[in-house]
Amino acid sequence: MTTPVLYDYWRSSASYRVRIALNLLDIDYETVPVNLLDREHKAPEHLARNPQGAVPVLEIDGLRLTQSLAIVEYLEETRPGSGLLPGRPGGRARVRALSYAIAMDIHPVCNLGPVAHVMELTKGGDAVRSKWMKKFIGEGLAAVEELLDHSSTGRFCHGDRPTMADLCLVPQVYNAKRWDADISGLERINAIVAACAKLPAFEAAYPRQPQT
Missing domain, CATH: 1.20.1050.10 (Glutathione S-transferase Yfyf (Class Pi); Chain A, domain 2)
Structure with missing residues:
Protein backbone atom coordinates (compact mmCIF):
# COMPACT_ATOMS: atom_id res chain seq x y z
CA MET A 1 0.00 0.00 0.00
CA THR A 2 1.39 3.38 -1.01
CA THR A 3 2.16 5.75 1.86
CA PRO A 4 0.10 8.96 1.65
CA VAL A 5 2.06 12.10 0.77
CA LEU A 6 1.21 15.52 2.20
CA TYR A 7 2.54 18.57 0.39
CA ASP A 8 2.50 21.28 3.01
CA TYR A 9 4.13 24.33 4.53
CA TRP A 10 4.94 24.10 8.21
CA ARG A 11 3.18 27.36 9.12
CA SER A 12 0.16 26.94 6.88
CA SER A 13 -3.07 26.85 8.90
CA ALA A 14 -4.75 24.68 6.27
CA SER A 15 -1.88 22.18 6.31
CA TYR A 16 -1.92 22.19 10.11
CA ARG A 17 -5.58 21.09 10.05
CA VAL A 18 -4.81 18.13 7.82
CA ARG A 19 -1.79 17.09 9.85
CA ILE A 20 -3.99 16.91 12.95
CA ALA A 21 -6.61 14.86 11.11
CA LEU A 22 -4.06 12.37 9.80
CA ASN A 23 -2.57 12.03 13.28
CA LEU A 24 -5.96 11.53 14.93
CA LEU A 25 -6.68 8.71 12.49
CA ASP A 26 -3.23 7.14 12.92
CA ILE A 27 -2.51 7.48 9.20
CA ASP A 28 1.21 7.36 8.49
CA TYR A 29 2.24 9.83 5.81
CA GLU A 30 5.25 11.42 4.21
CA THR A 31 5.70 15.18 4.12
CA VAL A 32 6.98 17.13 1.13
CA PRO A 33 7.63 20.76 2.13
CA VAL A 34 6.40 23.54 -0.16
CA ASN A 35 8.03 26.80 0.94
CA LEU A 36 5.50 29.60 0.53
CA LEU A 37 8.05 32.30 1.28
CA ASP A 38 10.21 31.06 -1.58
CA ARG A 39 7.08 30.93 -3.77
CA GLU A 40 7.46 27.21 -4.37
CA HIS A 41 3.66 27.01 -4.39
CA LYS A 42 3.69 29.00 -7.64
CA ALA A 43 6.28 26.81 -9.34
CA PRO A 44 5.09 24.71 -12.32
CA GLU A 45 5.74 21.51 -10.37
CA HIS A 46 3.31 22.46 -7.63
CA LEU A 47 0.77 24.08 -9.96
CA ALA A 48 0.56 20.72 -11.69
CA ARG A 49 -0.60 19.29 -8.35
CA ASN A 50 -2.91 22.16 -7.52
CA PRO A 51 -3.68 24.88 -10.11
CA GLN A 52 -4.71 27.17 -7.25
CA GLY A 53 -1.10 27.23 -6.09
CA ALA A 54 -2.01 26.42 -2.51
CA VAL A 55 -1.26 23.91 0.20
CA PRO A 56 -2.09 21.35 1.39
CA VAL A 57 -2.26 18.71 -1.28
CA LEU A 58 -2.77 15.16 -0.07
CA GLU A 59 -2.08 12.11 -2.20
CA ILE A 60 -3.95 9.21 -0.68
CA ASP A 61 -5.90 6.15 -1.85
CA GLY A 62 -4.77 6.78 -5.42
CA LEU A 63 -6.27 10.29 -5.32
CA ARG A 64 -4.82 13.78 -5.24
CA LEU A 65 -6.90 15.97 -2.94
CA THR A 66 -6.87 19.72 -2.34
CA GLN A 67 -8.70 22.08 0.05
CA SER A 68 -8.17 21.21 3.69
CA LEU A 69 -11.81 20.83 4.71
CA ALA A 70 -12.58 18.69 1.67
CA ILE A 71 -9.63 16.52 2.66
CA VAL A 72 -10.87 16.25 6.25
CA GLU A 73 -14.36 15.33 5.07
CA TYR A 74 -12.92 12.71 2.71
CA LEU A 75 -11.04 11.16 5.63
CA GLU A 76 -14.26 11.25 7.66
CA GLU A 77 -16.19 9.49 4.92
CA THR A 78 -13.59 6.82 4.17
CA ARG A 79 -12.42 6.01 7.69
CA PRO A 80 -15.48 4.79 9.62
CA GLY A 81 -15.65 5.91 13.21
CA SER A 82 -13.24 8.79 12.76
CA GLY A 83 -15.53 11.17 14.64
CA LEU A 84 -14.29 14.16 12.66
CA LEU A 85 -17.95 14.95 12.06
CA PRO A 86 -20.76 13.94 14.44
CA GLY A 87 -23.21 11.22 13.48
CA ARG A 88 -26.41 13.29 13.55
Missing part, protein backbone atom coordinates in the same frame (compact mmCIF):
# COMPACT_ATOMS: atom_id res chain seq x y z
CA PRO A 89 -27.22 15.85 10.82
CA GLY A 90 -27.73 18.69 13.30
CA GLY A 91 -24.36 18.08 14.91
CA ARG A 92 -22.66 17.81 11.52
CA ALA A 93 -24.20 21.13 10.49
CA ARG A 94 -22.99 22.79 13.70
CA VAL A 95 -19.44 21.47 13.34
CA ARG A 96 -19.37 22.59 9.72
CA ALA A 97 -20.63 26.05 10.71
CA LEU A 98 -17.90 26.44 13.34
CA SER A 99 -15.28 25.19 10.87
CA TYR A 100 -16.45 27.49 8.10
CA ALA A 101 -16.55 30.51 10.43
CA ILE A 102 -12.80 30.05 10.83
CA ALA A 103 -11.66 28.53 7.54
CA MET A 104 -13.86 30.63 5.25
CA ASP A 105 -14.30 33.90 7.13
CA ILE A 106 -11.15 34.48 9.23
CA HIS A 107 -8.46 32.56 7.40
CA PRO A 108 -8.84 33.86 3.80
CA VAL A 109 -8.53 37.56 4.64
CA CYS A 110 -5.43 36.84 6.74
CA ASN A 111 -3.72 34.70 4.12
CA LEU A 112 -0.32 35.49 2.66
CA GLY A 113 -1.53 36.79 -0.71
CA PRO A 114 -4.32 39.17 0.40
CA VAL A 115 -2.26 40.63 3.24
CA ALA A 116 0.74 41.20 0.98
CA HIS A 117 -1.55 43.03 -1.47
CA VAL A 118 -2.96 45.23 1.30
CA MET A 119 0.59 46.14 2.34
CA GLU A 120 1.45 46.98 -1.26
CA LEU A 121 -1.64 49.15 -1.72
CA THR A 122 -1.23 51.05 1.54
CA LYS A 123 2.59 51.22 1.56
CA GLY A 124 2.18 50.64 5.27
CA GLY A 125 4.62 47.80 5.76
CA ASP A 126 4.69 45.58 8.83
CA ALA A 127 2.62 47.98 10.93
CA VAL A 128 -0.33 47.65 8.56
CA ARG A 129 0.04 43.88 8.42
CA SER A 130 0.04 43.61 12.21
CA LYS A 131 -3.06 45.79 12.61
CA TRP A 132 -4.85 43.85 9.88
CA MET A 133 -4.12 40.51 11.49
CA LYS A 134 -5.10 41.63 14.97
CA LYS A 135 -8.40 43.09 13.74
CA PHE A 136 -9.66 40.20 11.65
CA ILE A 137 -8.32 37.36 13.78
CA GLY A 138 -9.46 39.02 17.00
CA GLU A 139 -12.95 39.91 15.76
CA GLY A 140 -13.39 36.55 14.06
CA LEU A 141 -12.44 34.50 17.10
CA ALA A 142 -14.64 36.67 19.32
CA ALA A 143 -17.59 35.66 17.14
CA VAL A 144 -16.58 31.99 17.36
CA GLU A 145 -16.47 32.34 21.15
CA GLU A 146 -20.13 33.37 21.05
CA LEU A 147 -20.99 30.46 18.77
CA LEU A 148 -19.45 28.16 21.37
CA ASP A 149 -21.95 29.42 23.96
CA HIS A 150 -24.12 26.43 23.16
CA SER A 151 -25.36 23.35 24.95
CA SER A 152 -23.47 21.07 22.53
CA THR A 153 -20.10 22.55 23.43
CA GLY A 154 -18.22 20.19 25.70
CA ARG A 155 -14.58 19.66 26.41
CA PHE A 156 -14.11 20.35 22.70
CA CYS A 157 -16.03 22.48 20.21
CA HIS A 158 -18.76 19.85 19.90
CA GLY A 159 -19.00 17.37 22.72
CA ASP A 160 -16.09 15.57 24.31
CA ARG A 161 -14.27 14.35 21.23
CA PRO A 162 -12.27 16.46 18.74
CA THR A 163 -14.04 17.22 15.48
CA MET A 164 -13.26 19.17 12.34
CA ALA A 165 -14.10 22.35 14.25
CA ASP A 166 -11.22 21.79 16.67
CA LEU A 167 -8.91 21.10 13.71
CA CYS A 168 -9.76 24.60 12.47
CA LEU A 169 -9.74 26.35 15.83
CA VAL A 170 -6.31 25.29 17.06
CA PRO A 171 -4.35 26.59 14.02
CA GLN A 172 -6.26 29.87 14.12
CA VAL A 173 -5.39 30.37 17.79
CA TYR A 174 -1.77 29.65 16.87
CA ASN A 175 -2.04 32.52 14.36
CA ALA A 176 -3.66 34.77 16.94
CA LYS A 177 -0.72 34.26 19.27
CA ARG A 178 1.76 34.71 16.44
CA TRP A 179 0.28 38.13 15.61
CA ASP A 180 -0.36 39.09 19.23
CA ALA A 181 -4.12 39.37 18.86
CA ASP A 182 -5.71 39.72 22.28
CA ILE A 183 -7.79 36.60 22.88
CA SER A 184 -7.14 36.38 26.60
CA GLY A 185 -10.83 36.93 27.39
CA LEU A 186 -12.10 34.13 25.15
CA GLU A 187 -12.55 31.58 27.91
CA ARG A 188 -14.27 28.82 25.92
CA ILE A 189 -11.75 28.96 23.10
CA ASN A 190 -8.77 28.96 25.43
CA ALA A 191 -10.16 26.02 27.41
CA ILE A 192 -10.76 23.99 24.24
CA VAL A 193 -7.30 24.73 22.87
CA ALA A 194 -5.76 23.70 26.18
CA ALA A 195 -7.65 20.40 26.03
CA CYS A 196 -6.47 19.82 22.46
CA ALA A 197 -2.86 20.53 23.42
CA LYS A 198 -2.92 17.52 25.74
CA LEU A 199 -3.61 15.14 22.85
CA PRO A 200 -0.60 13.62 21.04
CA ALA A 201 -2.23 14.11 17.62
CA PHE A 202 -2.36 17.86 18.09
CA GLU A 203 1.08 18.12 19.67
CA ALA A 204 2.69 16.17 16.82
CA ALA A 205 1.05 18.45 14.23
CA TYR A 206 2.26 21.66 15.88
CA PRO A 207 4.14 23.94 13.44
CA ARG A 208 7.87 23.34 13.62
CA GLN A 209 10.24 24.92 11.15
CA PRO A 210 12.16 22.27 9.21
CA GLN A 211 15.84 22.04 9.99
CA THR A 212 18.04 23.14 7.11
